[in-house]
Amino acid sequence: MTDHLLFSNIDEPGLRTIDVYERRGGYGSLRKALATPREELIETLKGSGLRGRGGAGFPMGLKASFLPKGDMQKYVVVNADESEPGTFKDRELMQKNPHQLIEGIVIAAYAVDATISFIYIRGEYVHQADVLEAAIAEAYERGYLGENVLGSGFTLSLAVHRGAGAYICGEETGLLDSLEGKRGNPRLKPPFPANQGLFQGPTLINNVETLSTLPHIVELGSERYAEIGVQNSAGTKLISVSGQVRNPGNFEIELGMSSREIIFGLAGGTFEGREIKLWFPGGSSSPVLTKDDLDLPYDFDTMAKAGTMLGSGAIIVVDDSTSVVDVALKVATFYAHESCGKCTPCREGTSWTRKMLTRVKDGSATPMDLDIMASVQERIIGNCLCVLGDAMAMPIGSMIAKFRGEFEDHIERVRAEQERAILAGVSG
């Protein structure tokens, strides 16, 4: 079975144009999907076992089946706000194969009977948004978008909406508020977007990679797709490997591959003479793992069992030349900056964690501060409208739990150095 679907020959010249995409059999799945009854198509998506690729891993077919049936206006929104630190897979997909995404959007919109769709792309991805807009214009011209798609009677509009730089807009309800022209503050759930989403209408929101997979599922059929990967983690996944490795980049793997094989085989492993200290398996929001966990298979269930998550599939490798204090401070600073400020535990928790870690770094903290910091993390989790606070609390909590000794040694060492400096000043 192939392990390359999304990335298959992705550097083929001109792939971003509709001519090359069609020559490769592109939009064939759309024709097949449009000839299938909607219920059957949703069953296919359910049966494929495809789980959302944005971070939460929710079964895609199930989410699509939650949308109410009926005549009301429904929407499909593509989450292309890829902003989880360490994640850059959607960027390459959109830039190099935009029509694969568009075909997936039309299939999804047909399945849930939505007639208006948007791609919410982060404002930083200027080039990718330009590529998508050109591809959408081509798709309209050839009748894959617009009124009466390929003579099926189905109508769909698609437009690109550029964001302007906010991590929170990757959270689906924050994204919807942003798309409605407001500040990107998350909403109370339920109601979930499937019932009340964009402009209060039923909305299907999916990640770029999830929707780009749909043409392949329709082509292969749900059974053949479900055979790829392992139980509860069907299919292939794009993995972004970054940090202190020789060959960082995006790789398409069959889920269930060994983590060591990904980091050392595909990404070239650590630099000369260095060892892995810790790694984030699913973006900077995931609890960290250590070098003892390298032989775990990379799939949703195994990562959950190991106390972490597969998240967006972004592996960040940190080697033993880097202090865990620096890593924690970087992570906390990011979330403190990006917290939208709506919920108190997140707004205050992220900001105080950053301040406490700064104290740890400059040696003015005590080991008791580590306990306070750990308890702050526990009180953030589950107490906010969205998971931004949790996204800081989980990795920071795991770093304190797994590397407590290193935090304490750091405080001791900096303090001893400062004392020596003071004494030297007095005696000199």
Added chain:
Amino acid sequence: MAIDPTDVPRFAHGSRIPGWDESADLEKSPLEVPDPATTHVPDDLRAEIEAHVAKYPPDHSRSATIPALWAIQRRYGWCTPEGIEQAACVLRLTPAELSAVATFYDMLDTSPTERNRVYVCTNISCSLRGADELLETFREHAEGEPDVHVRGFECLGACDIAPMASVNGTYVGPLDADDVPTLLRQLRDGEEPLPEKQLARRPSADPKAREPQS
């Protein structure tokens, strides 16, 4: 600086009127939708914003807020109070609603900013490969450059080319200290930034993804 110093509102004695560098005009009520009869909106700006409004369903023109603010920033260099008022006039919103959005997003500037924006990613993956030092180098070299705004930025989604920067929206990397003066010179001369290091030209890292289809 992007703002024209001769164009700043001034008192008769020459001092700048306070609030000239704020995204909202503090003299005016932010709670009133600007009156089209008294608000002058340049025709091309109006056409651009109305084209964005057309992308959204009827009655949802507010969705065009971010696109309209982008249009303002492109035209005036930053989200100026006059620009916000003009956009508010076209969108039939209050200036307060627009500046609330403008202040929320990192890429929309609500104070005068140099036109060339260099965002250096300093998030975790880039900092593990020397981004903090790179940002320092950028700051040192850009000192005294008249029209360059250097700023550390959160994850730009290009950890594969770490450490990297977004130069007026063009991603370049991996960068080293020697690239900094070259890049600043290219900005001065209006050239394309580091063509050989642009992300758009980089092949995939996945060896199997490069193989032709069987």
